Amino acid sequence: MTKNDNIKKIISIITNCMLDKKALDIRVVHVKGVTSLTDTLIICTSESDPQTKAIANHIKECLNEENIKAWHTEGYEHLNWVLIDYVNVVVNIFSKKAREYYDIERLWADAKVEKIN
16 A cells, blocks of 8 residues: 555545544645645544544544554643644644634645535
8 A cells, every 4th residue: 555545544534533423614635745744634623522532532443443543642631622643644623613713724725625524
């Protein structure tokens, strides 16, 4: 499996996990060539702290089943913005208020964006 195929597989698993847990406004932002931080950002909105926790846990469990481990996780204590870093793919789970405030899609306006739901 090539690196590109692996990234596509990870994106598919993550977005399906988000859909399973009823995440809102899912976006896949392809930032390769725009930044050296990562290749892809996946962003979604959660309606509550329990939903944020459920989305994050489900993503980590599904990827763990594929032997794909998160390199780093941030924000799990406060649940306003949970970031799960898989190096080439970075997951961002926002509360509605935090997503509006940070508006990170605006930062990557030059990137290709896919709307999932």
